[in-house]
Amino acid sequence: MIRIACALTFVMGLVARVFAQTDLITDIPSRQTVSLNGRWQYIIDPYETGFLDYRYKEMARSDRNAYWNSDVPSSKTDKIEFGYTDKYSLMVPGDWNHQDPKFEYYEGTVWYKKSFDFVRRHPGDRIFLYFGAVNYRADVYLNGVKLGMHKGGFTPFNFEIPDSLLRRAGNYLVVRVDNRRYPDEVPTVNTDWWNYGGITREVRLVEVPSSFIRDFFLQAASATALSGSIRLSGSSLPSSVVVGIPELGIRQTFPVTGDSVGIAFSVPGLQLWSPSSPKRYTVVVTAGADKVTDKIGFRTIEARGGQVLLNGKPIFMRGICIHEEIPQEGRRAYSARDAAQLLGWARELGCNMVRLAHYPHDETMTRLADSLGILVWSEIPVYWTIDFGNPAVFDKANAQLREMITRDHNRASVIIWSVGNETPVNTTRTDFMRRLIASARSLDSTRLISAALEVNYGSSATSKRVVDDPLGQYVDLVAFNEYLGWYGGLPSACRTANWSTIYDKPLFISETGAEALGGYHADSLTRWSEEYQAWYYREQVAMLQRMPANFVGLSPWVLADFRSPKRNNPLYQEGWNNKGVMSHKGVRKEAWEVLKKYYQAK
Ligand code: GCB
Incomplete structure (x- = not known):
């Protein structure tokens, strides 16, 4: 009987809608966002009990045993063998390894759960869920529905939250994080660094108008000209976009002919960015109801013959x-x-x-x-x-x-x-x-x-x-x-x-x-x-x-010295690659000087 029920829910699962990962939204710091950082409840799941059924197949969306579904029993006879509680919580952002000794060597699945309320500022706005990074694979569920999956432990991703899914109160957000190493992933199973797991970077809800600036790219084409592109998203795009650099008195308008708009203009009097003078300008891009700003430095970089030229000069x-x-x-x-x-x-x-x-x-x-x-x-x-x-x-x-x-x-x-x-x-x-x-x-x-x-x-x-x-x-x-x-x-x-x-x-x-254990002194041949x-x-x-x-x-x-499971000299390494010119205690070694x-x- 249990088996028939499982088979049925599996078939239903196939028709469940999984929202595809949407193109990356950039300039998060300048957007209207709500942070979901802080304490998240968790369940360690080395056997994938919350993800795979007893046949080791991904569970259907509505499966009562799936850890993305509610952990609240529907009646006193209801049997639920998992639950999220404050007793088990982890800080986000942050790797799990350093937060509790039981995670130190853990590689596997951990379920993270956060409840949140959300009221959009403007009706009709679109809401995205943005992750700075999750190592390595993230399966993201909101209110029992899978928003999507992302692989890659060091880059951001976002999923759009459909209107129908978002509640004003009591949203139930669950992320399955798996940091296992696999031969066909990037990186693969073998690295000389510690495979920290978890939601390692920030999580935000991003609110944007129905048509919005997904991303813009503006760099120096020369010492006196800027060029790039603006990427728009939405069903009714504005007829033009405006790029402004107030400090330079620049306000350039470009017609919108599609969701990618090429931009180029000259900027007399541009002060270039360089290490000795890291000048940045506030750039404001406006498209219909949306506006993003960023502080951008402009410089040129090129390789010519045997030289690298920054703003035309060898560095x-x-x-x-x-x-x-x-x-x-x-x-x-x-x-x-x-x-x-x-x-x-x-x-x-x-x-x-x-x-x-x-x-x-x-x-x-x-x-x-x-x-x-x-x-x-x-x-x-x-x-x-x-x-x-x-x-x-x-x-x-x-x-x-x-x-x-x-x-x-x-x-x-x-x-x-x-x-x-x-x-x-x-x-x-x-x-x-x-x-x-x-x-x-x-x-x-x-x-x-x-x-x-x-x-x-x-x-x-x-x-x-x-x-x-x-x-x-x-x-x-x-x-x-x-x-x-x-x-x-x-x-x-x-x-x-x-x-x-x-x-x-x-x-x-x-x-x-070369390696040196910080504080260990001997003659230079040692x-x-x-x-x-x-x-x-x-x-x-x-x-x-x-x-x-x-x-x-x-x-x-x-x-600085860094943790590596490949470094096992019991006297001088103990799980650290000690090639830092700064020790893992934060002390400079002689090589620093x-x-x-x-x-x-x-
Ligand atoms: C390398 C690798 C680096 C290692 C380093 C080492 O060449 O690129 O990831 O940690 O050598 O210490 O051997």
């Missing part, structure tokens, strides 16, 4: 790689305060650039980088060996690329989109990456595209070390990771190494680093000591003096 990137983690607390970073700590450290180190590894960081990072004048490399987690031959994996990587670029395409700080890190050299990989690069260019032709390439930094019979990965022909910036003196011999190996590339392009060291790491940096710095003329900068690995001195001299 040297004094960078550092950063994981999105607050090391002293062993948790994911997600707030403006966290961004201020991480970028503040980078500034103290003398950096003018950061590589946000190995996935897009919270939007507060790129926004703060804009206001501080820090250049940004932003990357998707196409990391090591993903399933390059699988077309579905390409689609997943490409979706994350699109979300990353769409969210941040107005950030002056972002000068490089990276399509991956240390991918193996073979034709399947190269084809996959080439297609990603083409996709990035079609979404944004105003920035450089790169990828961190792998080189053989092991022992070499000759001093010549040549970066010749075939992927180099498709990128704008030839970037490579080298660990000469950590993975390959001793730091003295740097003395005879001479780097170059076969490509007539700028050359960048996207990683270099691995894991601060002295060894400082020696490594001294040898690297000396080697950098011999880099060819097309060497445009570096982003050493890494700003070596790198800082080099940057000061640059």
